[in-house]
Amino acid sequence: MFFAFGNLIYISVLLVNAIAILSEDRFLARVGWSNTVSEPAFGAGSAGDASIKNKLINLTTSVRTLMRIPLIVINSILIVYEVILG
Numbered sequence: 001m002f003f004a005f006g007n008l009i010y011i012s013v014l015l016v017n018a019i020a021i022l023s024e025d026r027f028l029a030r031v032g033w034s035n036t037v038s039e040p041a042f043g044a045g046s047a048g049d050a051s052i053k054n055k056l057i058n059l060t061t062s063v064r065t066l067m068r069i070p071l072i073v074i075n076s077i078l079i080v081y082e083v084i085l086g
Contacts, residue, residue, distance in 0.1 A: 019063045
């Protein structure tokens with residue numbers, strides 16, 4: 001059971017790392033996933049109007065913005081853990 005939980009942590013950290021390193025200028029804008037379109041302020045629009053694509057674009061933007069510093073700490077902890085207990 002513990003090994004499955006550890007693998008789940010590794011997979012989730014790797015997926016968040018993959019989302020965090022996506023470049024908006026080089027990759028996301030080319031495939032049409034850029035967040036350059038101005039969106040209404042909080043509460044100005046209904047959440048039901050947003051498509052799945054817009055929700056995923058907002059999710060990637062949020063992950064790239066909010067998880068930058070915590071990912072540095074989490075990755076450092078995982079590296080130290082792997083080096084010591086490998």
